[in-house]
Amino acid sequence: MTDNSPKTRDDLLRFLDGLGIAHSTKDHPPVYTVAESVSLRDEIPGGHTKNLFVKDKKDNFFLLTVEENANVDLKTVHTLIGAASKVSFGKPEKLLEYLGVIPGAVTAFGAINDTGNNVTFVIDAELMEHDIINCHPLSNDATTSLGSGDLVRFMEATGHTPLVLKVTG
Template identity: 80%
Template sequence: MNDVQPKTADDLFRFLDDLGIEHSTKKHEPVFTVAESVALRDEIPGGHTKNLFVKDKKDNYFLLTVEEHATVDLKTVHQVIGAASKVSFGKPEKLMEYLGVIPGAVTALGAINDTDGNVKVIIDEELMAFDVINCHPLSNDATTSIGSKDLLRFMEATGHEPLVLKVTA
């Protein structure tokens, strides 16, 4: 376990600014589920994300970022993402170690904390149809809006090759 402190939202925003990526963030009450966050939809346009932190039996970790209402078949998604076996959810300790977030705050933007490239990032192609994608900025008490193409640029800047695949049912 490394002793590196996870980056903060301010670190994330500086990183985006340094890349010249436009972003806007709206603070709100903490939300832990898609159902709780739906109440914010009128205020925040664009595609809203659901994130699944999963692993295969060989301890390969994956972050699946999909549109919030999409369904992912965990029995078959391994065939699409290149996992060694069926996947199961990763433990909260690994989520914190690799992405620097707690359950309920999982976000594609957590890739900023995965400096060793332990997690393979998969973005659902249906989510990429949105011009703007909304993610938690490393905590679940705010929503950050970023352009879909800029999300891919962000991933590359963090050392991740984002795979855009059809992972939803």
């Protein structure tokens, strides 16, 4: 019998270690919004992320990872990411099923839980200009920092090839 429960923060950090990816994690009180997390900026340098879990009418799911202050036009982003139609937000049940996280803890690191390749991961090109990218390590009570190229390497190691596209306005 296989264990289908989502990977934990410790599982994620061990996976990064196994890939030889340098990373650091800072614990903090749980944050649910970008506004709540702004107080951490002085302590954690680099690009901070905002994640949008969306789907099209054919139930194709996408995770858009962008810089926290960037704007994504949900009326037109489908033309950039290859969606079949305009996108809407995915339901929390699918977020948990596919990425193993709850709303408020959405992260590119959720790729480690998407063993069925149900989600297309899109990283905004402007975010990739940062040397360091910060993401929740599958929970919103910590922030894990790693190199932007290492984020792509992590995703590839989980069987995903992220699309690096300019999706912000």
